[in-house]
Amino acid sequence: MLSNTQRDYPQLRGSDLAKAALQAAKDASSGPGPRRTNQAKRGFTGNRRRRRWSGPRPDERDPQPLGRLASRLAADRGWSGQLATGRLFARWSAIVGEDVAEHTQPVVLRDGELTIQAVSTAWATQLRLLQRQLLAKIAAGVGDGVVTKLKVNGPAAPSWRHGTRRVPGRGPRDTYG
Template sequence: MDADEHDPTGLDLASEIARAAVEAAEYGVQLPEPKPVRPVRRTPRVFDEQRSGAHPDERDPQLVGDVLDQIVRDRGWKKRINLSTVLRRWPDLVGEANAEHSRPVHYEKGLLVVECDTTAWAQAMRYAASQLVARLNDSLGEATVLRVDFRGPQAPSWKKGPRSVQGRGPRDTYG
């Protein structure tokens, strides 16, 4: 068969192979056994980098707000941020009149310290302390604020400064 005459179906080649096999069988010629086809062993592929699958996971792009929320939770800043947010709304929590005469000054381990203008305001606000604790825990999360301590104004200290004296000092000023 010439190179110009090509059978795309391959029937000519198949008939030639069949004829050769029949002739070999008639004359007792043994055709060589075909070599067994060895399956190709593939080594498992090891990826140095991890790749994302079909389902969302932490390696996929995330929204900035979700990432910041996760950082706040991981670092334990959630109570502090919630507390600062709520304390900025102090007038809404205690009322305008009470907010004019009091301000939160410190928070630690469930204790909120509130400083009042006078001892009378501190005493009046102590009566509403349980309601305030309930409102704060609604806003901040359960058991964030365990107790509120209302304090009146602090008397000046005469223990330090240019006019301080050693020992007990004069007793006629605030006694």
């Protein structure tokens, strides 16, 4: 079945036929009848204020950096605290330094209190003495108010109490580290 354009222009093929069809459509639309305004062509339905361009000044409709959008999304959904915790645990060695990170590990952050596990009692004591400097480094690394207090634990000692009968007393003494 032949279209109207093919009947009108039987000698044209391919792109020439497409050009002729486009020209015929343009000629048909510019004839008499209701004339469309520029606003109708652009899709304006009457609310001019909604479709204005933002102009040279920054506007909320302008393209935004992905980081800004992600931080706004996290703040809106209440994920800021969890993201700060993840950032602290992921960047622990960069925040506190390589020497401290080699001998310590963050365990849990709950209600602003960070629990740190040290490999020896000597390192646990050293961290307790450096508590203010560590809090300042953490605040600079992940933000103020994320960590307000440190709880430093020494190494976990094995339990010497086995069985049903026990003898009272302190048991074997060792620093385990």
